Amino acid sequence: MLEQRVPGSAEQTGGIPGSPVLPDLTGVDLRTLQGLDDEALTAAVEDVLRCPGSFTDSWGDSP
């Protein structure tokens, strides 16, 4: 996975339309996470806090 990493940027467009890019946090432990002050991570966090309801999306098509 690591060889696929490229520098992140909060200006990039992420997977969900209109969302910032999801940063690759591989190898980041929880203690580091708490103190991590990174532009892309901050943008992703603020996006979650702006619309936490979007994470309750579900798909329920009956097969």
Added chain:
Amino acid sequence: MAAAPGAFHVPPATLVRIAATRQRPHDIGLLHAALHSRRLVLFKALLARVGREDLPAPARAAFDRDWRLLERAESPTPAAARRLLDYPAVGGWIVDALNAPGPDGLTAALHPLGGIAVGTALRTGARLRTVLPTVDGRLVLPGIGVQDARASHVRIRTGPHGALLTPVGHLGRSVPLRPDGRGAGAGWTSLAVLPGSAGRLDDLGTGHIAFPDVSRAPDVQPRPDRAAWLGRWRAAVSLLQAADPWRAAEITGLVRSVVPMAPAGEGASSRTLRAAPWAVHTALPDSARRFAEVLVHELAHSKLAVLTDLVALHHADGSAVHHVAWREDPRPFDGVLQGTYAHLALADLWSRVAERPGAAPAARRAARARREEYRAQVADALPILLNSHQLTEHGERFTVSMRQHLTSLGGGPGSPYALSDSLSGDGDVR
């Protein structure tokens, strides 16, 4: 100072393979990495919300204690901790907390964090010494089990050899847990292992999340018939192994939990939550064949949910809706994409069943009819996507790859669109 996080890159070949529903192990590795990163973003968002919210001092102190426990639980082997941190119900719990209204709602929603820390310590062998409060006398360890402690607090010791849970004031109800989460003792119930997999039947009310668009929320009262669920899971996996070993391995390798839901009448009978990939929420399917279809269908939703965290496939805002063959109600663009992908996975499954060597003629005909049903549904939906002008470059590649895979599945002689369902209820496809 920690290195700045990078960004993910999804190779075009990965996108094509996932679109064809049959990815390779390193494609799944990418999805696992994405899921873990999303989970950490959600944890960080929770930290931010707790920091900004005006929580009562005891609630803030309890959160700080539990977060420190979680950090210590993870520290010996973060890679092992991921197995618990990435468990579907943990994602559902964080999202519940992020959506909880006001300080009081958030305070109530933060309870599971201590149990997540204990479950993580079981995975890593970390040494924890703490006392955690119960809720209604129960201590919930997400992904592991539930202790009916009949006490307001439980004293907890964890280490390399497992854990000891001792209800305060009730020494006789102590429960030793092995590192794999199995335990014995009054009041303890482990989640059941889904046979042939590392997944769990999350039937103790620990894996449930409210679905806001379902009128009847998932319900676990009365408690599901565990033997019936496990027996039907086993039969469904056996059916898949006989028909399509690759798909069976995918199911047993990726599904982390099956969460029983109450039947929803005419509504949806199975669900996948964006915040909890690899969990299959479903009412008990009435046959092994039906259960196999539910597993394939919902796992496709999970894969696409994680993939779309990595790459934008479209820029539709959800305001336009479209009619599709598999639902009576019109669907937003994202729902069309998700449904098309899930039904392509089912067409792929039935194609394998139909064309496998040694299939009896009647079963082959029935499987082909099933395949054609799903092929027709996907074929109807693909133009909605391809003519929408809403697909990104990645989305175009993904959707064209779905169309190519659909074509490769073939139509068979006569393409019997009659919706035959003559397979026996016990899943016999021979």
